[in-house]
Amino acid sequence: EAGVAQSPRYKIIEKRQSVAFWCNPISGHATLYWYQQILGQGPKLLIQFQNNGVVDDSQLPKDRFSAERLKGVDSTLKIQPAKLEDSAVYLCASSVLAGGGEAQYFGPGTRLTVT
Amino acid sequence: GENVEQHPSTLSVQEGDSAVIKCTYSDSASNYFPWYKQELGKRPQLIIDIRSNVGEKKDQRIAVTLNKTAKHFSLHITETQPEDSAVYFCAGGEPGGGADGLTFGKGTHLIIQP
Numbered sequence: 001e002a003g004v005a006q007s008p009r010y011k012i013i014e015k016r017q018s019v020a021f022w023c024n025p026i027s028g029h030a031t032l033y034w035y036q037q038i039l040g041q042g043p044k045l046l047i048q049f050q051n052n053g054v055v056d057d058s059q060l061p062k063d064r065f066s067a068e069r070l071k072g073v074d075s076t077l078k079i080q081p082a083k084l085e086d087s088a089v090y091l092c093a094s095s096v097l098a099g100g101g102e103a104q105y106f107g108p109g110t111r112l113t114v115t
Numbered sequence: 116g117e118n119v120e121q122h123p124s125t126l127s128v129q130e131g132d133s134a135v136i137k138c139t140y141s142d143s144a145s146n147y148f149p150w151y152k153q154e155l156g157k158r159p160q161l162i163i164d165i166r167s168n169v170g171e172k173k174d175q176r177i178a179v180t181l182n183k184t185a186k187h188f189s190l191h192i193t194e195t196q197p198e199d200s201a202v203y204f205c206a207g208g209e210p211g212g213g214a215d216g217l218t219f220g221k222g223t224h225l226i227i228q229p
Contacts (some may be wrong), residue, residue, distance in 0.1 A: 042204045042220055042222050056216055091158065105161065106151075106159045106160075108158050109158060
């Protein structure tokens with residue numbers, strides 16, 4: 001079974017530029033999550049989708065971050081404009097269902113450096 | 116929202132000894148507690164998880180215990196090996212309307228001394 005795929009793996013941009021990350025979850029997984037992991041910390045949830053609907057975006061900085069999962073499979077996360085403090089690894093995870101404590105499986109992440 | 120505290124931040128043990136990492140959580144509604152292992156530059160990998168209707172779960176050298184009353188859970192690794200060296204994260208899941216994004220602890224850097 002293929003795992004969660006993410007691209008690009010690395011991205012370097014200047015502050016105030018925009019950037020987008022892509023995620024393809026495990027086949028058949030209805031729920032998709034985006035997490036932000038700052039160096040030396042645990043992952044922090046940004047947004048959760050179930051199929052193509054948003055379940056939880058309470059920790060997403062909506063003035064600069066946006067995400068979509070239009071067809072209920074792939075998802076993109078965008079930052080516009082980027083700030084220095086956005087430097088982090090952006091992890092995508094997926095699970096079969098939601099609400100019942102299902103295992104979440106992570107992709108390799110995209111390491112973003114904002115200069 | 117949920118708050119997960121993890122201790123210690125660094126743990127050094129001799130190869131072959133046991134390692135214990137402890138976490139506490141704040142939201143009594145949380146019912147799912149996974150543990151992830153993350154090697155440098157790699158993705159977090161799920162190593163074991165426990166649900167609130169179970170007090171203990173074991174998988175070979177790894178075990179997790181949960182005390183719902185005290186709101187704490189622990190990871191136990193026995194007969195540690197060099198490949199166990201990594202950062203370990205505990206997490207808590209807070210269900211509610213399908214929202215079950217995980218709240219992670221700050222991680223424990225486990226060092227296995229040869």
